[in-house]
Each structure stands twice: as structure tokens, then as C-alpha cells.
Amino acid sequence: MADDTHRKDQKLHNSRTELHNSRTELHNSRTELHNSVGEGSGEEQQHAEETSYSHSKEGKPQAVVELENEAKRLADLPIDYKALFWDYVEESEARRARMAPQAGEELPPDLVSDYHLAIADHLQEITKKAINRETIALTPQPITIIPAPTRSSTQTQRGKLAVYGDEGKKLLNVPEVRFQLSELDQYVAYRSEGLAKKSLDWINRATEALWSSTQGQISAESMTVLRGFVLDKYASVDSHRKVLGFAVAFLKFLAKARFDPKIQSFEVYLELPKAIRVRKAVSARIVTREDIAAVLQRVGACTQADTIDPVKTRNYRAFVLLAAYTGLRPSTIQRLTVRQVRAAVSREKPVLHVLGEQQKNRVEHYVPLHPAVVAATSEVLNYDFGENDGNKPLFMFNSFEKWLERQRIPLSHMSDPTKAHMWLSDFRKFAEQFGDVIGWDSTNRKYVLAHGMTGVDWGHYKHPLPEDVYNIYMQRWQDVELTAGGTPLAKGPK
Secondary structure (H helix, E strand, C coil), rough: HHHHHHHHHHHHHHHHHHHHHHHHHHHHHHHHHHHHHHCCCCHHHHHHHHHHCCCCCCCHHHHHHHHHHHHHHHHHHCCHHHHHHHHHCCCCCHHHHHHCCCCCCCCCCHHHHCCCHHHHHHHHHHHHHHHHHCCCCCCCCCCCCCCCEEEEECHHHHCCCCCCCCCCHHHCCCCCEEECCHHHHHHHHHHHHCCCHHHHHHHHHHHHHHHHHHCCCCCCCHHHHHHHHHHHHCCCHHHHHHHHHHHHHHHHHHHHHHCHHHHHHHHHHCCCCCCCCCCCCCCCCCHHHHHHHHHHHHHHHHCCCCCCHHHHHHHHHHHHHHHHHHCCCCCHHHHCCCHHHHHHHHHCCCEEECHHHHCCCCEEEEEEEEHHHHHHHHHHHHCCCCCCCCCCCCCCCCHHHHHHHHHEECCCCCCCCCCCEEECCHHHHHHHHHHHHHCCCHHHHHHCCCCCCCCCCHHHCCCCCCCHHHHHHHHHCCCCCCCCCCCCCCCCCC
């Protein structure tokens, strides 16, 4: 490790030494040119110019030719451009203050590769001044890589700009890329396979934002517009990650599909701003036992008002009780089959065997069923399904989801009116939060909820038996009654 560091330092030292020697030669060439232009009478100067043009086949003064050759040679030097650039910036505090990237930040890859071009352009500018007989400074001039951009107050608060100014864009010289809406649709179809409805919503939002901001044109300007739109529209950092992450993934998809890795260079304009994340001590969304009872009461009220039939009443109640008592994810409950639940309720100690492909995190586990859940699901099985319906889904998931959205059942401990009604995910929150109230064993809770099951212990050591999972669960949940104040189980034929 020490040898590698020493070699890197030696390489940088050699590069700086070679650059210093080149600057010295350049200084001597300038001085010679300055003396040849500034000395003598007008006739002598004219004679010197006439004779100097004979020294070059291109018809240029010999000093100018030497300067141009020096510029080309300097451009080809194997220099650690990034380290040299920051070293050069640190030599001038005033210049550094006007640079877009501050010292210590990442230098864009394209800027690193084009640093030597800036040196060559600067030296060529000196030759033009020499020909025009302008005064040449005998000290090296600072090389302007990027001009200072105009920062808005919003951009300043959010961190480093992704825009480097018009001159910076010209220096980076990355060509624009066009894509068709059909290519974006193809990628969306690929990304949407097997995703839940909630995830599809964010895919659609990100797709709309990407197309409306770019109109099929990938450039520094369009990527910056997209980034600014996302940062202004969404306040959540998670939302920023979802939308900008989708755009970055699409650039990677295009780069691979077209065999053009340069497309991924536009990712630099989609970087998330560096911000200090504030972690809340508690969740702002609190779900209590009274909220679950309110849902069951609403189901009963709708049954009495004949707005839902007995089949839906039984199915909705069973869904609410299973989700609240077990904390299963809505997407998992949606995939449960009649055969699975029938096998679970027939056990002496009813435990539901959830398959890995039915879980979001692909974890296979056992879920104990409370007596109230066994009673509710048995009603559904006995009245609404036959012996040959084993592969059918047990719950009317889409119907219940739409019904719950229409009811807008209020949460008793929510102050924000825009979020103060029950969602499907609130049943899982209740199981987690109420587990703290009743002292539910943390290991058993993680296992039943299939949440946070990571690490060596879960991967190689922990493997609880179904009956043990049930016994530990019932120690805390046995006396918990969620149907109090609700309606009796809706009985009757299909």
C-alpha cells in the first residue's frame, strides 16, 4: 500500500516537474518574441518580421511556430490532470472562488479528459496575441476551465449545481442523444413486470417527468431541467431517489441497448443534492385499535345499508382481521390462495405457510393465525368456495382496496387532513405499533412480519418451527380483541 502511494506521489511530482519545465521554455519563448517585437525602429521591426516569416513554411514567425509546437507537446503530456487541476486551483484563491466545482468535490470525468485541451487553447491564444503585437505577460496566465455559473437561491440551498455554464458545456463537448417514445415505453414495460400497483404509480410518474422534461432529447440542458423539476415538485428525498434513479437507469438501458457507453456520462447532471437528513423519533402515522374497529364498523354499516352484499362483507372482514393481526403486506395477502388458508385453519395450531414468491422480500416463513382470523376466514371458505377452488385467490383484493379508498375512514391520531384516512398499508403499521404496546417478542415479530430478516443469524442459524412461532405469538396476542364494537360475522349463502 505504501509503495503504491509512493509511486503515485512520484508520478505526480514528475508530471509537475515536466509542466514546470514546459512553462519555463514557454516563458523564454515569450521573452524572445517580446524582445523581437518591442526593440528597434519601425523599419527594423518590419525587416525582422519579413525575415522571420522565412523561417517557417507556413509563413509564420519562428517564435510563433515554437509556441504552437510547445502547446501540442504540452497537450500530449501524461499528466495526472485531476490532481494537477486542483493544485492549480489552490494557487489562486480568487480564481477558485469563481470555479463551479469547489476544491475537494468530484471533477466530472469529461472535464478531466479535456483539461489538456484547455492548456493547448490557452497557448494558441497567446500566439494570436503575439501576432497582433499585444503585450504578453511574462508570468503564466491562469487557465479558465469553467466560468462561474449563476446560482439561484433554490439551487444554492440544495447543493452542487449540475450546470457548468455555456462555456463549460462547450468544453465538455458531449453530443446530444435522441431517443424515441417507443424506446421509453419498451423500458417501462420491462421495469413494470411483476411490480405492485404502488410501485407502478412511481414508474408512471417518473416516465411522465422524463418525457415532459426531455421530449426525447438527452443533453446537459434537458437533464438539468429534469433534475430541477423533480427537486421542486417533491419534498421527500425518497421521491427524488425514485424519479431520478429511474432516469439514471434509463440512461444505462440506452447505453447498453445501443452499445454507446457515452450516454451514461449524462448521469452527472442527475446527481442528488447533498443534504443533511433529519430522522424523526417516531412515525407521524399512528394506527390504533380503535381505527381497526372503525373499519369493521364501517363494513357492518355498509352491509346494513345494502351497499355491499354478504359475500363482500365476509371477505372484507376476513381481510381486515388477517392484515391487522398478522401485519402481512397487502401484496402478500393478494397472492394467498384458498388451498393455503384452508390448510392453515385445519391445523391444531393454525399457522399459514407463506411462500417466498408471495413475499416482497422473497422470504418464506410461517404466520400464526389468531382465533378471530381463523373464524373469519373459515366463514369465507365454507360459504364462498368449493372443493375445486384451491388455486383461486382467497380475497377480493381490488374490490376491497377501492371500497376502502372511497370510504375515507379517518384515523384518530392524524393531524394532516390529506393523510388522515385508512390505507391498505395501515394494517401492517398497526401490527408493528401495537406490538410495542403488548410487548410482542422482537424476534418473533420480525419473523411474522418478514421485516428486517437480514444477517448471518437469519440466513444460517434461525429456523423456528411452526408450533413455536404460534406459541410465542399467542402469548401476547391471545387476549387482543379487535372485533369489539364491530358487527357479527355475515353469514348466508353466496
